[in-house]
Amino acid sequence: MAAVSARQHHAFRILMGRHMQRAIRVAQRIVRDPGEADDIGQEAFLRVWSHAASFDPDIARFTTWLYRIVLNLAFDRKPRRPLVPIDEAAGVRSDDPEPVERVIADEQRRILEQALAGLSERQRGAIALFHMEGLSGVDAAQAMNLSVKAFESLLGRARAALKENVQKIQDTGRCA
């Protein structure tokens, strides 16, 4: 990151290679649109490049800083086009070698995508950081610019809503 602050393009390319997937993944979990997620990932790294000098490793890790940029972009954006239908959005290929496991994993992803649609963007962000990215409560709270107590409350509500939505989908095939 110090090399990026020194405007070294090569270091910036390496940084993007390491973290672009992460940025797009989190953005997609929140905005639920692959195209918008790609745009957010790009915009996030343009901001990393232009604001590299303001990054302070004593205050936060780079990933926490990146998550915060991605979350801000995802929360502040205005959707440009209607979201793709949930069934299409959930139709994600898996690399699992076993066909049965792949079918189960795809089905679980479809249920999760549908269930997440009923959550607010901030709740989806909390789920993405804590469960998908595996951040600790403290790091996730820092990335979301919240106190740990506020993050705990947000995560608890997100998990409760998600559990309820999953249950509804498994029982009836639909969320609402």
Add this chain to the structure above:
Amino acid sequence: MTLEQFRQLAETWGGDIDRWPAASQDAARDMAAGERAGRILDEQLRLDRLFSLAPKVDEGRAGRAGFAVLQRMADVDRKPRWFRSVLRPSSLLPASSLVCSALVGLWLAGALPYRHGPADALSVVSMVFDSSIIFAGGLQ
């Protein structure tokens, strides 16, 4: 720690006690040995596995996004800044002409004497006379 507190923590932080707030972990581990607490953890762990499923973002897609970033950075570098276009020699010609004209005007204003003409009646008559000559016979 009561079982209800244990349940609330598990429903908030999931089935992995290592990820709970540090202050509650020891008491929670003691309680997790019990059958009911164990069932709570198992249920939350099942949800954790579901919640941690991530959308697939392959390397090719991320690479294309990274390439797009580099292209946008190159576009910004190529595009001349507004002050650079203003400071081109061709753009400076009209501005410098205006500045020179203003400077000459200022210099003349300072160098030439400025005097009010006399405002008496004779001067007014003289002025009218002069102007009638100009309009009647033209400048001589």
